[in-house]
Amino acid sequence: MRESRSIGLIIAALGLLAFFVLIPVGIVTPSNIESLALAPDFWPSIIASVFVMTGVILLIAPARYAQPSSEGQACSITRIARLFLLLGVLFGVYVATPYLGLVVPAMLMVSGLSWLAGERRWKFLIVLSFVSPVALAMFFTYAAKVPIPLGVFEFIYG
Amino acid sequence: MYENLVQAVGLFFTFQNILIVLAGVLIGAVVGAIPGMSTPMGVALVLPFTFTMEPVTGILLLLGVYKGGLYGGSITAILIKAPGTPAASCTVLDGYPLTQKGQARKALDMALYASCFADFVSNMSLILLAGVLAGLALKFGPPEFFTLILFSLTIIAGVSGDNLVKGIASACLGLMFAVIGLDMVYGTNRFLFGNWNLMGGLSFIPVLIGLFALPEIIQFFVNGVAGRVQSATMRGGGASFADFKRCFKSILRGSLIGVGLGAIPGIGGAPSAFLSYSEARRTSRNRDNFGKGELEGVAAAEAGNNGVAGATMIPLLALGVPGDVITAIILGAFMIHGLRPGPLLFVENLSLIYALFIGIMLSSLYLFIVGKFTIRLISRIAEVPNRILYPIVLLLCLFGTFAINNNMFDVLVMLLMGCVGYVMMLYRFPAPPFLIAFILGPLLEDNFRQSLILSDGGVGILFRSPICIMFWILTVLSVVFLVNGRRKNIPLSA
Numbered sequence: 001m002r003e004s005r006s007i008g009l010i011i012a013a014l015g016l017l018a019f020f021v022l023i024p025v026g027i028v029t030p031s032n033i034e035s036l037a038l039a040p041d042f043w044p045s046i047i048a049s050v051f052v053m054t055g056v057i058l059l060i061a062p063a064r065y066a067q068p069s070s071e072g073q074a075c076s077i078t079r080i081a082r083l084f085l086l087l088g089v090l091f092g093v094y095v096a097t098p099y100l101g102l103v104v105p106a107m108l109m110v111s112g113l114s115w116l117a118g119e120r121r122w123k124f125l126i127v128l129s130f131v132s133p134v135a136l137a138m139f140f141t142y143a144a145k146v147p148i149p150l151g152v153f154e155f156i157y158g
Numbered sequence: 159m160y161e162n163l164v165q166a167v168g169l170f171f172t173f174q175n176i177l178i179v180l181a182g183v184l185i186g187a188v189v190g191a192i193p194g195m196s197t198p199m200g201v202a203l204v205l206p207f208t209f210t211m212e213p214v215t216g217i218l219l220l221l222g223v224y225k226g227g228l229y230g231g232s233i234t235a236i237l238i239k240a241p242g243t244p245a246a247s248c249t250v251l252d253g254y255p256l257t258q259k260g261q262a263r264k265a266l267d268m269a270l271y272a273s274c275f276a277d278f279v280s281n282m283s284l285i286l287l288a289g290v291l292a293g294l295a296l297k298f299g300p301p302e303f304f305t306l307i308l309f310s311l312t313i314i315a316g317v318s319g320d321n322l323v324k325g326i327a328s329a330c331l332g333l334m335f336a337v338i339g340l341d342m343v344y345g346t347n348r349f350l351f352g353n354w355n356l357m358g359g360l361s362f363i364p365v366l367i368g369l370f371a372l373p374e375i376i377q378f379f380v381n382g383v384a385g386r387v388q389s390a391t392m393r394g395g396g397a398s399f400a401d402f403k404r405c406f407k408s409i410l411r412g413s414l415i416g417v418g419l420g421a422i423p424g425i426g427g428a429p430s431a432f433l434s435y436s437e438a439r440r441t442s443r444n445r446d447n448f449g450k451g452e453l454e455g456v457a458a459a460e461a462g463n464n465g466v467a468g469a470t471m472i473p474l475l476a477l478g479v480p481g482d483v484i485t486a487i488i489l490g491a492f493m494i495h496g497l498r499p500g501p502l503l504f505v506e507n508l509s510l511i512y513a514l515f516i517g518i519m520l521s522s523l524y525l526f527i528v529g530k531f532t533i534r535l536i537s538r539i540a541e542v543p544n545r546i547l548y549p550i551v552l553l554l555c556l557f558g559t560f561a562i563n564n565n566m567f568d569v570l571v572m573l574l575m576g577c578v579g580y581v582m583m584l585y586r587f588p589a590p591p592f593l594i595a596f597i598l599g600p601l602l603e604d605n606f607r608q609s610l611i612l613s614d615g616g617v618g619i620l621f622r623s624p625i626c627i628m629f630w631i632l633t634v635l636s637v638v639f640l641v642n643g644r645r646k647n648i649p650l651s652a
């Protein structure tokens with residue numbers, strides 16, 4: 001119930017933020033609008049209002065919308081650490097791609113994540129992390145004609 | 159019509175198309191059979207591979223995955239009591255007890271026969287009804303389309319899981335994300351904040367993959383689940399023609415229930431399967447055996463589940479509105495290929511529609527072949543541990559997302575949407591309403607504003623015709639029905 005109330009509060013706050021800050025700042029509205037309903041910010045304002053309403057409903061009637069918490073979702077240091085490690089790997093691939101191409105970071109990602117998830121057969125891990133990104137890169141490069149940034153594998157393009 | 163049919167035959171009958179439908183059904187059956195992988199996730203992952211294909215080929219691949227996924231969910235439901243899709247949860251009721259009795263092969267066979275028959279009936283209904291409905295829809299203007307799309311948004315009630323308010327909040331987020339880009343009427347910026355990558359709006363596929371594939375993967379790694387898989391056992395003899403004949407009444411009824419419910423936006427496979435199952439139990443001579451391993455129960459559940467597959471395509475093809483989350487993804491695929499489903503497609507591109515019909519009919523046959531000859535292999539693939547499966551899925555997400563526009567911005571959008579999706583999953587905000595609103599939002603706004611331009615700002619135009627009024631009434635009735643159904647705990651699919 002407490003969680004439902006907190007969620008309601010956050011939703012209502014986000015809706016109000018959208019209504020009073022994001023929409024006025026983020027949407028450019030011309031001065032010669034013929035009808036209020038035709039203005040570029042009319043539709044987003046309606047959406048933000050409904051969003052605020054859903055937050056208010058969760059806030060004032062939390063018991064009705066409370067749900068049992070998910071199994072195994074208790075907050076723990078290990079879980080948070082794993083989450084940040086995973087996000088670090090994912091965003092690391094994004095940051096590294098302009099420098100190393102997509103294939104090498106993807107290899108490191110596959111091997112790292114499989115290991116993190118408990119795969120300990122090293123030979124299998126090496127083959128898996130090498131073959132799968134290279135096979136996908138070859139498919140997109142040659143079959144789909146999408147120029148995948150290959151980094152050190154750039155010689156494949158010939 | 160004859161000319162279009164000849165063109166359609168030419169359009170469809172290429173070696174590539176014939177193989178691609180088979181590949182789609184096979185991929186779908188594998189994805190559906192893997193617990194933790196959903197059919198929408200499968201369709202999302204396959205979508206980037208269709209970019210360079212002809213529209214017919216690409217869309218048939220996705221339809222194959224859809225149909226294969228519906229059936230594949232029943233394999234692990236019967237063998238290891240782990241339904242691969244929500245709709246297959248009804249099949250567990252009698253399928254798993256049959257496996258425990260050593261009759262897994264018989265249950266799998268009956269699931270296959272019922273699925274193929276229901277799929278065929280559903281496809282026939284699509285072919286017979288879609289054109290008629292599209293003919294009526296040719297009379298629609300922006301106000302009619304606005305009310306139609308508004309009615310379609312009631313799907314959200316059906317895909318909101320057990321919390322409608324959170325479903326609506328999720329839909330609002332989807333609508334808000336759909337607003338990003340240039341304004342359709344005045345061409346001014348909306349939520350660009352100086353980032354010109356956003357001028358064309360958020361691409362559909364990064365949002366789709368971020369919402370449907372990444373949260374499951376993040377959840378898996380964060381929980382540190384070892385991913386032990388229960389082994390599947392296929393024992394006993396197969397189902398005979400006599401078994402099929404005994405269950406035929408329930409299969410036919412289930413197929414028709416599937417067609418009826420599938421054509422209504424937002425209902426989906428799970429309620430259809432449960433309704434078909436409960437009707438079979440109510441009328442069967444063996445009703446006491448239901449839930450303890452009754453073959454007719456498996457047949458009824460699977461017929462109800464697969465009967466929706468073709469029918470959900472009726473509103474999509476005829477009116478341009480999706481019947482469920484997978485057809486919403488397929489609608490996105492049409493748009494990516496420069497096509498807009500709806501009545502005009504029947505006028506301008508009838509040969510394409512007929513080619514799709516041919517492919518859809520062929521998919522029923524392939525479903526039978528795949529089910530009959532590869533079931534042992536599929537049940538083995540379903541045992542691949544998640545510690546290997548999920549990094550590979552992540553790889554597909556990465557390459558598939560990059561391939562859309564050849565830029566890393568889409569990858570960034572996918573990763574951020576994955577974080578949004580994970581937070582939504584943690585706090586039990588359903589993702590399907592987000593996606594449906596994200597797709598339908600621009601259409602709704604566009605038709606709303608076009609209507610207002612036509613009427614010089616008067617909202618009365620939204621009630622101008624009997625069609626508009628009919629959709630307003632349907633919207634109200636649909637909301638009342640879905641909310642009441644929710645109160646009575648009728649299961650609604652995601």
